[in-house]
Amino acid sequence: MTDKPRFHVVDGTKAPDTPAEEVRKRVRAMPKPATMVQCHRCGGREVIETKIGVLMKNGKPTGGTKALICVGCLLKGERVTL
Numbered sequence: 001m002t003d004k005p006r007f008h009v010v011d012g013t014k015a016p017d018t019p020a021e022e023v024r025k026r027v028r029a030m031p032k033p034a035t036m037v038q039c040h041r042c043g044g045r046e047v048i049e050t051k052i053g054v055l056m057k058n059g060k061p062t063g064g065t066k067a068l069i070c071v072g073c074l075l076k077g078e079r080v081t082l
């Protein structure tokens with residue numbers, strides 16, 4: 001009685017690429033790191049969330065598009081969306 005071979009080579013998969021490409025593949029698979037929201041005009045990090053186009057339905061505000069606006073710029077009379 002002979003043992004069955006435990007391992008066998010699977011055809012169809014190409015050989016691993018260069019080490020650099022392996023690193024790139026790994027980095028691409030990683031989730032994007034969280035970054036803090038910062039105003040591109042004044043550099044402020046304080047924001048207000050606003051809603052544009054909200055519908056009043058049965059006495060309740062529904063829908064609308066959210067937008068982040070820089071507080072620092074808003075105080076200067078400028079509307080900078082982030």
Ligand SMILES: [Zn+2]
Binds near residue numbers: 039041044080
């Ligand atoms: Zn700003």
